[in-house]
Amino acid sequence: MISHFLNLEWKQFFRSASFSKSVGAKILIGFFALYFAASFLVLGISAYFIIRDQFPEQDPLVLVNSFLMYAIVGDLIFRYIMQKLPVMNIKPLLILPIARSKIVHFILGKSALSFFNLLGLFFYIPFAVVLIKEGYDTAGVLGWLATMILLTQCANFFNFLVNKNNAVFGGLITLLIVGYFVQYFNIFNLPAFIGQGFDAVYANPILAIIFIILLIALYVVNYKQLKNEVYLDALISEQTKEVSASDLSFTDKLGDLAPFIKNDLRLMWRNKRTKSSVWMVAVGLLYGLFFYPNPIYADMEFMYVLVGIFSTGTFLINFGQFIPAWDSGYYKMFMSQNFKYERYLKSKFTIMTISVVALFVLGIPYVYFGWKVLLVHFAAMIYNVGVNTHVILYGGTFNRKKINLDEKAAFNFQGTGAVQWIIGLPLMVLPMVIFGLINWLVSFEIATATLAVLGFIGIALHKKLMAAITKKYIANKYVMIHAFNQEN
Incomplete structure (x- = not known):
């Protein structure tokens, strides 16, 4: 037996569609x-x-x-x-x-x-x-x-x-x-x-x-x-589940973005794929403990940027790289509603920004390893808000793969394409290169300030950047609808 x-397992593996x-x-x-x-x-x-x-x-x-x-x-x-x-x-x-x-x-x-x-x-x-x-x-x-x-x-x-x-x-x-x-x-x-x-x-x-x-x-x-x-x-048998409706009334203060943010918060907590991504926030927050206690990295200041970008941007990266694929299961219905696309994208931006600021605040105890660490984390937070949020939203215009929210994120490459790999360069590598080069040529303080200034420039240009990104999403709207209708 x-x-x-x-034998059945072998056939199932190779005959699977x-x-x-x-x-x-x-x-x-x-x-x-x-x-x-x-x-x-x-x-x-x-x-x-x-x-x-x-x-x-x-x-x-x-x-x-x-x-x-x-x-x-x-x-x-x-x-x-x-x-x-x-x-x-x-x-x-x-x-x-x-x-x-x-x-x-x-x-x-x-x-x-x-x-x-x-x-x-x-x-x-x-x-x-x-x-x-x-x-x-x-x-x-x-x-x-x-x-x-x-x-x-x-x-x-x-x-x-x-x-x-x-x-x-x-x-x-x-x-x-x-x-x-x-x-x-x-x-x-x-x-x-x-x-x-x-x-x-x-x-x-x-x-x-x-x-x-x-x-x-x-x-x-x-x-x-x-x-x-x-x-x-x-x-x-059909399984009947009682859905617990959490009190999300606090989001009403965000005005016309509240319905979209409520939808995302419920999506994150009720589905396996998004819930696994939420748990990754704890991993990102503790990421620095793998580096800062080790004396080997004490003089490798460019590594502070890697930790700072990742620890403050863990949620941004894990959640943002699959926008709008998170909504792929009902994207066609979603796009038939009467709302401005900019509001939809702005709600995503707001959630990611709040997560970046919250993770920075929770990571303040890293000052135990030196004021330089906290300073770089602050600059990384500004960079994430001003630059990486816009980069990851723009990268979402190239997402064409549907995501099954009922599956765990672990070893699950569904919805993952070349975009998710390529986008890692401007998200993680670029700030490290900028910081490392300026730190080597000028000084640590100027390198840190440069990252923060780039972030502030992105924040200042937020409306123009969002307008351009929204225009790109609208141009690809029907291509995405067709792609999300396809079974992976």
Whole structure:
């Protein structure tokens, strides 16, 4: 039966109507998968020797164990955003004499072979081999390796249980941030404390049984939950959802833009694709923590611009690059309404501008890393408002691909075309080049002022720029309607 299921999966993959259309995206995803696999493999082989050379007074295994909390929590966050429960086209199978238990076991078994589960092994297995070769106790290393493999599978099944629970996702983010800061300020070394548990597994490999029990428990819970949901009547019955109407009356202060802004806010919160993009705001806000604490980047001031543009413009970039494709599902109906197109675009501009200013305010604590950082972030905010908002709105006139709002954003290239890749140059690269060149030739202060002045010029020319952009949208109006009517 398993071979039959595999055969069906193989045929479904290659006979899919979208296979030839998405082959480019599959090749791109495959390239990234190979890149990360190779990176983890190289890191797994060299990690022991790098740690031994850089920290000769510390045991490499103990040091790695002290950082495993970040790896595990980061893996869960990554899975929450990216991973989907592998599904089969089970509706036709439910009318056949095939036990539901076999279908469910196959779905869960297939998830165990997910790339998300295999990626970590490219680090753990080579690292374990090097440890054994360097004289570590073989039984202890194998117990440690088994624990890491079991934890990877536990994360896989745990993710399926909490995948739609935003409270758990928030808890993981909080744990990651709290763990970092309590260690950074020498309050309590939480990662090292958790790492002692993995040290204990190395000393007593029999403790790996705990994780076997945990894995079995998670598998059983997933099995029971999924089996209860696999019913034909549940699949074919019409689902009635009660939509909670949030109080958006505060937007009424924005006058004739309020209806459009309300529509966008509801769209963002009610759909998977846009909701995933909203969560990326948290990633952008914390982006600087990957750079500023690292002394390597202390003298690379042009990197401040990259962080500043991205952290204040995360929402602008993720939301703006798919304007007006977010509305592609009802674009034809939308364009038949009696309203000025300029109001529609101005509402998008307003939302993006508010997000840029809000993210700058939330990022003010970055001043902890120096006044230069905050100054560049301020200039980046002005640049985003004055330049990047107009650039991204103009880029939207070339969008021709429909977006399915019910699908997650993770590894989803639907709606993504050459425009989304090309537009990254003026958004991110151009301000870095301008700042870096002037900073090198003149001074840091003049380079920062230049970015801010470019932003203020864009703000001063806002009406003229919006008029030109609106004219371009109106000229392409019927081309977009035709393109959005096409199935991807």
